[in-house]
Amino acid sequence: xxxxxxxxxxxxxxxxxxxxxxxxxxxxxxxxxxxxxxxxxxxxxxxxxxxxxxxxxxxxxxxxxxxxxxxxxxxxxxxxxxxxxxxxxxxxxxxxxxxxxxxxxxxxxxxxxxxxxxxxxxxxxxxxxxxxxxxxxxxxxxxxxxxxxxxxxxxxxxxxxxxxxxxxxxxxxxxxxxxxxxxxxxxxxxxxxxxxxxxxxxxxxxxxxxxxxxxxxxxxxxxxxxxxxxxxxxxxxxxxxxxxxxxxxxxxxxxxxxxxxxxxxxxxxxxxxxxxxxxxxxxxx
Amino acid sequence: xxxxxxxxxxxxxxxxxxxxxxxxxxxxxxxxxxxxxxxxxxxxxxxxxxxxxxxxxxxxxxxxxxxxxxxxxxxxxxxxxxxxxxxxxxxxxxxxxxxxxxxxxxxxxxxxxxxxxxxxxxxxxxxxxxxxxxxxxxxxxxxxxxxxxxxxxxxxxxxxxxxx
Numbered sequence: 001x002x003x004x005x006x007x008x009x010x011x012x013x014x015x016x017x018x019x020x021x022x023x024x025x026x027x028x029x030x031x032x033x034x035x036x037x038x039x040x041x042x043x044x045x046x047x048x049x050x051x052x053x054x055x056x057x058x059x060x061x062x063x064x065x066x067x068x069x070x071x072x073x074x075x076x077x078x079x080x081x082x083x084x085x086x087x088x089x090x091x092x093x094x095x096x097x098x099x100x101x102x103x104x105x106x107x108x109x110x111x112x113x114x115x116x117x118x119x120x121x122x123x124x125x126x127x128x129x130x131x132x133x134x135x136x137x138x139x140x141x142x143x144x145x146x147x148x149x150x151x152x153x154x155x156x157x158x159x160x161x162x163x164x165x166x167x168x169x170x171x172x173x174x175x176x177x178x179x180x181x182x183x184x185x186x187x188x189x190x191x192x193x194x195x196x197x198x199x200x201x202x203x204x205x206x207x208x209x210x211x212x213x214x215x216x217x218x219x220x221x222x223x224x225x226x227x228x229x230x231x232x233x234x235x236x237x238x239x240x241x242x243x244x245x246x247x248x249x250x251x252x253x254x255x256x257x258x259x260x261x262x263x264x265x266x267x268x269x270x271x272x273x274x275x276x277x278x279x280x281x282x283x284x285x
Numbered sequence: 286x287x288x289x290x291x292x293x294x295x296x297x298x299x300x301x302x303x304x305x306x307x308x309x310x311x312x313x314x315x316x317x318x319x320x321x322x323x324x325x326x327x328x329x330x331x332x333x334x335x336x337x338x339x340x341x342x343x344x345x346x347x348x349x350x351x352x353x354x355x356x357x358x359x360x361x362x363x364x365x366x367x368x369x370x371x372x373x374x375x376x377x378x379x380x381x382x383x384x385x386x387x388x389x390x391x392x393x394x395x396x397x398x399x400x401x402x403x404x405x406x407x408x409x410x411x412x413x414x415x416x417x418x419x420x421x422x423x424x425x426x427x428x429x430x431x432x433x434x435x436x437x438x439x440x441x442x443x444x445x446x447x448x449x
Contacts, residue, residue, distance in 0.1 A: 013331065021351075025351055
């Protein structure tokens with residue numbers, strides 16, 4: 001029995017050492033998407049857990065709603081919501097086309113919005129800690145998703161893909177403190193950069209003091225960073241304050257209600273590379 | 286154990302240009318791991334392989350852990366063979382060293398290819414050459430150690446303690 005115990009212990013020790021080596025190797029090797037294997041596998045595993053829990057909860061909700069006898073009304077409501085969402089996306093596309101036809105925008109490429117391919121995805125989880133504003137969606141690399149793809153909702157820009165696994169993906173919200181996007185004031189064409197603060201407001205930075213910005217102005221994406229399609233709504237200017245001689249302190253209220261997101265669209269069409277400043281402005285500066 | 290590995294690493298790094306000739310490349314560190322495993326058992330062999338492999342990985346530009354994993358498996362299995370079979374004659378020892386080298390190469394090369402980190406072409410001849418070289422060095426090392434006075438008695442005493 002003592003010999004058997006020794007064999008069992010040596011077997012467990014062998015397995016433990018092998019597991020330790022696998023962790024060590026996984027922490028150094030990157031997967032094909034450029035993300036460390038350990039991180040990708042861990043996220044993939046927990047994404048499946050989130051997917052399962054989300055399915056269970058949604059199933060219970062569906063049964064309850066159907067039991068109450070509102071099944072017919074609910075499905076009709078779902079159809080109408082989907083049609084409204086499609087119409088809002090199309091409206092944003094038309095607004096973007098209209099913006100582009102004004103002034104110096106004719107110098108940029110006139111891309112037909114119907115060329116953008118999008119993949120619908122459901123939200124299945126949120127960030128594990130409140131310091132990081134991220135979401136988990138139920139589409140991954142098997143559905144064509146890659147890092148730095150833009151994620152949008154009918155109301156406006158949501159964020160970008162930061163870590164896809166095979167069947168899920170982590171989305172960094174625009175309000176995350178490490179997020180940023182090129183932005184333009186739709187009315188006056190003033191350019192700047194919108195950055196997240198970790199709260200429910202965005203800051204617009206790098207804006208010239210001579211720019212014409214007032215509370216209520218619509219802020220849209222400029223597309224200059226090569227991630228977000230140009231002309232999609234980010235939000236509205238909430239406050240405008242003088243902050244020294246060069247820049248103003250501008251806060252933007254996001255158009256998207258991140259707390260109530262259930263479905264999003266991922267732009268799977270590759271964005272064009274970032275243009276040289278002279279060519280992009282067309283001599284506007 | 287640590288002394289044997291340290292000596293093997295030192296010899297390997299200083300004598301590498303002499304022990305690697307064409308298709309015959311000797312891995313002195315692997316020889317030391319198998320030797321320790323055959324004489325001391327699977328647990329010592331496992332730990333020796335882990336330590337030696339990690340040290341060797343750290344001295345290269347490859348991924349730290351792949352060599353450690355390969356030598357851990359080889360050390361453990363060689364230790365089991367050493368306790369289950371009589372490996373006192375040159376021929377069985379030659380077979381053990383040869384097989385250990387082949388297994389080590391399969392795991393090492395296999396992991397690099399599986400993780401798409403490096404390509405090795407068709408290394409059959411190189412692996413066979415290294416296995417032959419390691420086996421010869423391993424058998425010679427055993428013979429030299431057993432020429433030391435009292436070595437056989439100490440080995441017998443160690444085996445007796447192991448079987449208890």
